[in-house]
Amino acid sequence: MTRVRFPLMFMLVLLSACSTTSTPARTVARSGYLLAGANVGSGFASNTLTIFDSDSFTITRQVKLPKSWAEHLERDPEGRLWISFAGDFQQNDNLVQIYSPQGDLMHELRPCERPEAGIVFAGDYAFIVCADKGFSATVAVVDRSTLAVKTSIPITLEGNFLASASAANTDTVVVAGLTSGPEQGSYAAVTLINLTTLEAQTPLRLGYSSDIAQILPVNGRFYLLNAGSWRTPRGEANDILILTPGTPPKIESMPIAPSPVWGAIIQDSLYTYHNPTHNQTNDDPHRMIARTNLTTGKVETWSLPDNWNASDLALIDGQIMLPSWGSPEGTEDGLYRFDLTTSQLTRLIQSRDASRVMPPLTISKK
Amino acid sequence: MRRINTSILSVIVLALLSTSFSTPPQVRASETPATFNLNLDANGDGIPDELADAVAAVGNTFTLAQSDGVLSSTETNAMEQDLVNLDARLPYAPETRSLQQRVATLNAQIADATPEQAAAINAEIVQLSEQMLADPNYARTIAALTKLLAPDLSAGAATRYQVYLPMVTGGANNGAGVAASTNPPGAHVAWWWDRPRVSWSNLRRGNIMFQNSGDKVAGFAYALEFNHAGTYDGNNLVYESNPNDGVNMRRLANWQANNLYIGLGRNNQKSEADVTRALDWAKSYYGTNGRTRYNWWFPDKWTDKSLYCSQLVWKIHGRAGSDLDSNDWGYFVWFVARWSRINGILASAFVVSMVAPDEIARSSRVSVYSKGWTN
Numbered sequence: 001m002t003r004v005r006f007p008l009m010f011m012l013v014l015l016s017a018c019s020t021t022s023t024p025a026r027t028v029a030r031s032g033y034l035l036a037g038a039n040v041g042s043g044f045a046s047n048t049l050t051i052f053d054s055d056s057f058t059i060t061r062q063v064k065l066p067k068s069w070a071e072h073l074e075r076d077p078e079g080r081l082w083i084s085f086a087g088d089f090q091q092n093d094n095l096v097q098i099y100s101p102q103g104d105l106m107h108e109l110r111p112c113e114r115p116e117a118g119i120v121f122a123g124d125y126a127f128i129v130c131a132d133k134g135f136s137a138t139v140a141v142v143d144r145s146t147l148a149v150k151t152s153i154p155i156t157l158e159g160n161f162l163a164s165a166s167a168a169n170t171d172t173v174v175v176a177g178l179t180s181g182p183e184q185g186s187y188a189a190v191t192l193i194n195l196t197t198l199e200a201q202t203p204l205r206l207g208y209s210s211d212i213a214q215i216l217p218v219n220g221r222f223y224l225l226n227a228g229s230w231r232t233p234r235g236e237a238n239d240i241l242i243l244t245p246g247t248p249p250k251i252e253s254m255p256i257a258p259s260p261v262w263g264a265i266i267q268d269s270l271y272t273y274h275n276p277t278h279n280q281t282n283d284d285p286h287r288m289i290a291r292t293n294l295t296t297g298k299v300e301t302w303s304l305p306d307n308w309n310a311s312d313l314a315l316i317d318g319q320i321m322l323p324s325w326g327s328p329e330g331t332e333d334g335l336y337r338f339d340l341t342t343s344q345l346t347r348l349i350q351s352r353d354a355s356r357v358m359p360p361l362t363i364s365k366k
Numbered sequence: 367m368r369r370i371n372t373s374i375l376s377v378i379v380l381a382l383l384s385t386s387f388s389t390p391p392q393v394r395a396s397e398t399p400a401t402f403n404l405n406l407d408a409n410g411d412g413i414p415d416e417l418a419d420a421v422a423a424v425g426n427t428f429t430l431a432q433s434d435g436v437l438s439s440t441e442t443n444a445m446e447q448d449l450v451n452l453d454a455r456l457p458y459a460p461e462t463r464s465l466q467q468r469v470a471t472l473n474a475q476i477a478d479a480t481p482e483q484a485a486a487i488n489a490e491i492v493q494l495s496e497q498m499l500a501d502p503n504y505a506r507t508i509a510a511l512t513k514l515l516a517p518d519l520s521a522g523a524a525t526r527y528q529v530y531l532p533m534v535t536g537g538a539n540n541g542a543g544v545a546a547s548t549n550p551p552g553a554h555v556a557w558w559w560d561r562p563r564v565s566w567s568n569l570r571r572g573n574i575m576f577q578n579s580g581d582k583v584a585g586f587a588y589a590l591e592f593n594h595a596g597t598y599d600g601n602n603l604v605y606e607s608n609p610n611d612g613v614n615m616r617r618l619a620n621w622q623a624n625n626l627y628i629g630l631g632r633n634n635q636k637s638e639a640d641v642t643r644a645l646d647w648a649k650s651y652y653g654t655n656g657r658t659r660y661n662w663w664f665p666d667k668w669t670d671k672s673l674y675c676s677q678l679v680w681k682i683h684g685r686a687g688s689d690l691d692s693n694d695w696g697y698f699v700w701f702v703a704r705w706s707r708i709n710g711i712l713a714s715a716f717v718v719s720m721v722a723p724d725e726i727a728r729s730s731r732v733s734v735y736s737k738g739w740t741n
Contacts, residue, residue: 041580041625089579089594089620091610113611134603134615135654160654162603162615178601178617184571186602211602228602279602279619281569307558309741326624326741328557353624 028101030054030364032316033081034323034335034349035356037070040088044068046330046352049083051103054316054360057335057348063103068093071116073356076126076144080106081358084115084128096128098147111140111149117163120173123195125150127173129166137163137177141198150198155191157203164188164279167215167222171195172245174222176212179205186211186228186280192245204249206241208232211279213261216270218294220244223263223270230258230276230284240270240292256299257290262313268294271320273313274301289320289338302343310336311355317364323354401457404506413510420455421514421699424448428695445695449702449714456703462501465494466706473716477663484662485609492587495704511703515696516591518562518737519578519627562738564628566618571600572641574679574690576629576727576734577621586675588664588722590700592629595676595723596621597645605649607678612659613652622740629727631734636686644686648678665719667691676723683731691721692729 032054037047044067051061068085075081079101087093092114098107112130117137120127126142137155142148155161159180166175173193181187188210189203206212211228224241232238237255244250259276270292276284285306292299304310310322320338322345327333330352336345404414427448431441458466469491476484499505513520569575576592586593596606602618621628633641652658652673661672667680683690698714705716717725727734 039624040620041623043580087610089577089608092608131616133611133613133654133656135656160603160615162617164617178603180599180601180603184600277566277622279617279622281566281602281618283563283565283567307741326559328559332557 027053027060028079029362030360031060031101032360033073033358034351034354035065035070035073035083035358036325036333036351036353037065037068037083037085038311038325038355039330039353040069042353044070044088048351049073049081049099049103050349050351052335052349055364059349061103063099063105065097066095068095069116070355072118073358074119074121075358075361076121078144079361082119082126084119086114086116086131094130107147109142109147109149111142112138112152115140117175117177118166120166120168122168122170122173127166127168127193129163129175131163134162135160137161137175139166139173139175139193139200153193153198153200155200155203157189161189161203165212165215165224167217169217169220169222171220174215174217174243174245175200176206176215176224177203178211179203181208183208185209185231188212188226188228190224190243192249204251206251207238209238210241212241213278214263216263216265218265223265225260225263225272227259227261227275227278227280229260230280230282240272254292254297256292257288257301258284260290262310264313264315265294266315266318270294271313271315273310273322275309289340291340302338302340304338304345308345312357314357314359316359321348321357321359323351323357325353325355399451399455402455402507404457404503404510411513413514414506416455417507417510418514420452421511421696424452424699425695428698446714449698452699453702453706456507457503458507459501459503462498462504463706465498469494469705470707477666479662481659481662488587488609488662495587507703508700511700512590515700519591521562559739559741564630564738564740565736566622566630568735569598569630570632570638571598572632572638572645572682573598574631574633574683574726574732575604575621576631576723578627580625580627586723588701588704588720590697590722590724592627592723592727595679595726597679597682598630599645599649605645605678607658607660607673607675609660609662612656613673613678614656615654624741626740628736628738628740629734630736631727631732633683633686633688633690633731634733635688635731636683640686641683644682647685648682652678652681664722665716667719667721676721676726679723679726680721688731690726690729690731692725692731693718694725694728697722697724697728 032052034050047065049063052059068087070083071086072084081099083097085093085095094110094113096109100106111128114131115128116131117129126144128140130138132138139153141150143150157179161177161179163177176190179187179189185208188206191203192201209228209231210226212224213227214225216223222243226238229239238253239256239260240254242252257274259274260272261275261278263272272290274288276282287304287308289302309326310324312323314321322336324336325333334347334351334354335349336347338345402416406415408415427444431445472487472491476487575596577594578592596604599605604616607613659672661674667677680690701717702714
């Protein structure tokens with residue numbers, strides 16, 4: 001019986017493979033991706049990668065994911081999608097899955113424990129940033145051709161260093177993390193990894209009320225979104241910390257609005273979503289969107305419904321996209337568009353526990 | 367030297383417990399009380415009247431016995447007798463009693479198991495506990511006891527409130543503030559949770575954090591209200607012990623994830639300085655390199671070689687001079703109703719020698735100042 005089944009299954013696999021490879025290139029180029037992967041209370045029952053057409057916002061495929069905290073969704077220069085899994089309160093994880101642009105699982109890696117602080121790509125490598133046990137961090141450097149771990153870079157700091165975010169440009173990988181400090185508050189530190197030597201510099205402490213949620217690389221500099229900035233008086237606001245690599249690295253502060261946590265940059269505009277409760281000891285219900293002109297420094301803000309939690313921000317064809325979670329039974333969860341002209345939130349895709357969004361490779365020609 | 371003393375102490379206490387409860391008070395056949403009629407609920411509060419009365423009686427016995435701070439053997443026997451009677455009156459199906467026996471057998475194996483074996487045994491216990499809920503009388507009893515003993519967890523779990531989407535604000539404003547919002551008639555109505563939210567704004571370094579991550583995350587099976595505990599280390603970090611990691615540090619954001627029930631408390635006997643000093647000691651003593659593994663043998667709360675979540679919290683406050691293991695009578699009742707006997711002794715003896723998150727949360731030395739859901 002088994003012998004009869006095997007050729008049939010083999011044929012099915014072949015047919016399946018043929019069908020995915022025949023997906024038109026344009027369809028792939030206009031595919032957006034929505035990750036649902038952070039509902040620990042439900043045992044990650046809704047963990048899914050949703051592939052959607054970013055012209056019509058119709059779902060083209062949904063792929064079930066392992067039941068583990070799916071922290072990051074990133075796309076490498078080859079177009080493959082990397083998803084990292086950090087486990088839950090009972091069992092940590094070290095899994096990174098790599099999917100084709102069509103959503104087929106291609107590879108699985110287990111580079112280091114709790115890969116919860118990002119996957120970034122530079123040179124021939126993927127840098128997977130792991131929190132380990134939370135006292136120090138490890139960056140696994142993975143060769144993107146062979147997918148072998150070339151080396152592991154430890155990041156340590158007196159007290160502790162719990163990695164929280166990362167980014168890369170052509171020369172440098174930046175890793176931010178939380179560390180200890182003398183007062184009740186938050187203290188972050190940042191380290192730079194030289195792409196030639198693959199060594200981490202001694203972490204640079206960012207001072208009181210710093211907690212970096214996301215890092216955006218732009219024109220050789222890094223914009224650090226500081227979720228901890230709500231503690232700082234507005235006159236000294238450190239909402240964005242601009243890091244310029246060098247010897248020594250230079251850090252400047254830019255005020256926008258308290259606690260930016262997710263953002264994206266297009267042309268000269270920085271769009272940010274603000275949530276002063278994200279990883280903070282704060283109950284402020286206000287949520288907002290800000291647009292900052294990086295040349296003039298002009299800042300505009302728009303309010304969102306109280307306690308309306310977005311878990312990422314991306315721009316698709318110039319429009320702000322916000323995945324949202326946390327509604328009863330997930331009925332209102334999904335991918336929302338925020339229209340700056342009308343200040344309207346419109347749900348485009350229903351997806352329970354939506355947690356990350358990846359825009360398509362190309363912009364619309366409409 | 368200290369470790370030797372602690373180890374000896376644990377052996378002595380476990381031996382005492384075994385001796386003390388190896389011949390627990392028995393329900394004689396002639397005195398066997400009738401099982402609870404779970405259908406009697408005159409006030410319609412979802413808690414069967416006979417069960418509620420029996421729980422109140424246990425509470426009275428325990429409160430009276432513990433009122434002078436000294437437990438005589440007569441008082442101890444009275445407490446045990448109340449629990450034995452309560453256990454005997456629970457109208458569980460024979461299959462449920464078999465499953466409880468199976469859990470008892472499994473538990474006896476954990477003490478000598480490797481961490482991997484212990485994890486597997488624990489997972490099986492969690493599965494068995496879910497199977498028990500197929501018995502409607504068991505499920506009803508546990509639900510009623512949860513409602514009675516952990517009312518905050520039971521309240522408001524399913525209520526919702528409405529907001530309006532899309533939302534129209536006053537439009538863009540120039541960085542100075544947030545525009546006032548207006549919700550036009552006919553706007554799309556969306557539903558959001560309306561239940562107590564945990565308040566994070568008073569969280570201070572050294573505070574105790576409790577969590578219920580729901581039934582879907584297999585782990586600590588012995589949870590009434592909370593299945594996990596940790597210590598806020600300041601700087602948006604939580605110092606905790608988890609099965610796979612042992613002693614480790616996590617982001618506060620992990621505790622703020624979707625649909626978690628959280629309690630935040632502080633030691634009301636010791637100053638913040640005393641507690642944070644003890645926290646610093648713990649971080650030094652148990653290491654920040656992951657060397658202290660998870661302790662799967664919950665009744666050995668005295669060991670320093672491995673730690674479970676609430677054991678780590680208990681150790682920190684013990685260092686500060688506070689014993690936060692309440693041995694709370696309500697937790698005893700719930701535990702006996704859930705598990706009956708473990709290792710051949712009444713389950714309450716198991717509770718005496720472990721320190722569950724619930725036992726700390728229910729300690730009179732802990733003020734839980736905020737409870738609620740994350741969203």
